[in-house]
Amino acid sequence: MPRPLRSLRSLLTLLLLVLAACGRPTPTPEPPPNIVFIFTDDHSARAISAYGSEINQTPNIDRLAAEGMRFANCFVTNAICAPSRATILTGLYSHANGQLTNQETFDGSQRTFPKLLQEAGYQTALIGKWHLKSAPTGFDHWQVLIGQGPYYNPPIRTATDTTVIPGYTTNIITDLSLDWLQNQRDPARPFMLMVQHKAPHRRWEPGPDHLTLYDDQTIPIPDTFFDDYEGRASPAAEANMRIDENLTALDLKIVPPNNLTEEQLEAWNAAYGPKNEALRERPLEGEEFARWKYQRYIKDYLRTVASVDDNIGRLLDYLDQTGLAENTVVIYTSDQGWYLGEHGWYDKRWMYEESLRTPLIVRWPAAVEAGAVSYDMVSNVDFAATFLDLAGATIPADLHGRSLKPILLGQAPDDWRDSFYYHYYEYPASHCVQRHYGVRTERYKLIYYYLVDEWELFDLHEDPDELTSVYDDPAYADVVSDLKAELQRLRTELNVPDDDRPSGDCTFDAEGWDGFEAG
Ligand code: CA
Numbered sequence: 001m002p003r004p005l006r007s008l009r010s011l012l013t014l015l016l017l018v019l020a021a022c023g024r025p026t027p028t029p030e031p032p033p034n035i036v037f038i039f040t041d042d043h044s045a046r047a048i049s050a051y052g053s054e055i056n057q058t059p060n061i062d063r064l065a066a067e068g069m070r071f072a073n074c075f076v077t078n079a080i081c082a083p084s085r086a087t088i089l090t091g092l093y094s095h096a097n098g099q100l101t102n103q104e105t106f107d108g109s110q111r112t113f114p115k116l117l118q119e120a121g122y123q124t125a126l127i128g129k130w131h132l133k134s135a136p137t138g139f140d141h142w143q144v145l146i147g148q149g150p151y152y153n154p155p156i157r158t159a160t161d162t163t164v165i166p167g168y169t170t171n172i173i174t175d176l177s178l179d180w181l182q183n184q185r186d187p188a189r190p191f192m193l194m195v196q197h198k199a200p201h202r203r204w205e206p207g208p209d210h211l212t213l214y215d216d217q218t219i220p221i222p223d224t225f226f227d228d229y230e231g232r233a234s235p236a237a238e239a240n241m242r243i244d245e246n247l248t249a250l251d252l253k254i255v256p257p258n259n260l261t262e263e264q265l266e267a268w269n270a271a272y273g274p275k276n277e278a279l280r281e282r283p284l285e286g287e288e289f290a291r292w293k294y295q296r297y298i299k300d301y302l303r304t305v306a307s308v309d310d311n312i313g314r315l316l317d318y319l320d321q322t323g324l325a326e327n328t329v330v331i332y333t334s335d336q337g338w339y340l341g342e343h344g345w346y347d348k349r350w351m352y353e354e355s356l357r358t359p360l361i362v363r364w365p366a367a368v369e370a371g372a373v374s375y376d377m378v379s380n381v382d383f384a385a386t387f388l389d390l391a392g393a394t395i396p397a398d399l400h401g402r403s404l405k406p407i408l409l410g411q412a413p414d415d416w417r418d419s420f421y422y423h424y425y426e427y428p429a430s431h432c433v434q435r436h437y438g439v440r441t442e443r444y445k446l447i448y449y450y451l452v453d454e455w456e457l458f459d460l461h462e463d464p465d466e467l468t469s470v471y472d473d474p475a476y477a478d479v480v481s482d483l484k485a486e487l488q489r490l491r492t493e494l495n496v497p498d499d500d501r502p503s504g505d506c507t508f509d510a511e512g513w514d515g516f517e518a519g
Helices: 003-021 059-067 081-090 113-119 169-184 262-281 286-321 380-390 474-493
Strands: 034-040 069-071 123-128 141-145 155-157 162-164 191-196 328-334 360-363 372-374 419-424 436-441 444-449 454-459
Touching: 034 286, 034 380, 059 286, 059 328, 059 360, 081 113, 081 380, 113 123, 113 191, 113 380, 123 169, 141 169, 169 191, 169 286, 286 328, 328 380, 419 474, 436 474, 444 474, 454 474
Parallel strands: 034 191, 034 328, 069 372, 123 141, 123 191
Antiparallel strands: 069 360, 141 155, 155 162, 328 360, 419 436, 436 444, 444 454
């Protein structure tokens, strides 16, 4: 490279760093990029081959990773559906946006990044799962599932009406997204489209194309599947989210979903009928039954993931064919991680790695190096600032997150965070996971279960599966002391209220399934 050009590039890099440090938007190429945010519900990174999955293949998500940047350490602030969505929209932790659990109604009058993008001249659209109870605000166009929404034949709500659309929900959400891209948006203006799937959320009902996928395979069982929870504080053993105890007949497809058309039910019964009959004829028990439940659970989960991946391929093909791909930022992420049998569990909620961690892949051919991997500690609380930065809009100073754009451009700031605050609130409630907050650093994780006043400390280098708390080990006394100080520093910086201790009884919303009734 000729010297003057190199100097100019260095100067520009310096300018970008200075601007980023000031909290101002990083300069964006003209025209500003479109943003397609593809969002799933409960997708563990360990069910994505780009993240090294040993149990499935996701060629279309992998394509995004191969052509963009994969984030190896993306953490959520509160690992449950509605709070994650509220954090993404507002760029704030749960205590500041009011969505502590799935129970509250989201306050749609507050500042959100879609509203700020509208002010910056973007068209905004939301299609798929919303799950925040109040009507969406900040969108020029929206078509959403009601609540969790079903996997088949979903009612779709708009600003004016609700219509049942026959078919498989993952396909339908993609159909509606493609229709908006093709026929409804203004091609003269940049857009931000949120494509939000229900899948692979419970009850993991596969689509018509994947009903028998994996039938001829045995999926490897995680090393920690038969965890006895020794060596940790009391909450882990008390949670109701065990594959061997808490899955229901509907979860396990012993009975079919109750909203299928005759044709859909026929295909369903052709796939599950013979397998259920075999179990009826040879009932299982004990460890053998637990292993059988795991196979049925994990295969159904991965079948719904396969449909998501196919449909991402349809969306990427459209962007390629229309020439939109080059200057469209495509994000793939999920609302939090998920247990694929680790510790014997399904579900999420914990600050343990499997649910704290969520996949994040960003492709932007015009600016992001293909095949890049970031190990920076990033979070869903950073998304709002990132989208505003991408659009060239001003980033409000009081957001809790920071723009990932410098990282995407290969210029990670020197002062990027090296500790991360987490806080889970939904207790008492289904699954009985104790409220907790904590801090994670590159090596350690300190967790405080504040309703029962118990602590855990994990040394992630020595114990990546988090099987043994070293909180009481004298060798870690200094680490505990330092992390407690850091935890308090983060809580002060984020203005977390001290008084966050409700009371109530632990409940569980569904009976586990033990086997066929006699006779
Ligand atoms: Ca979720």
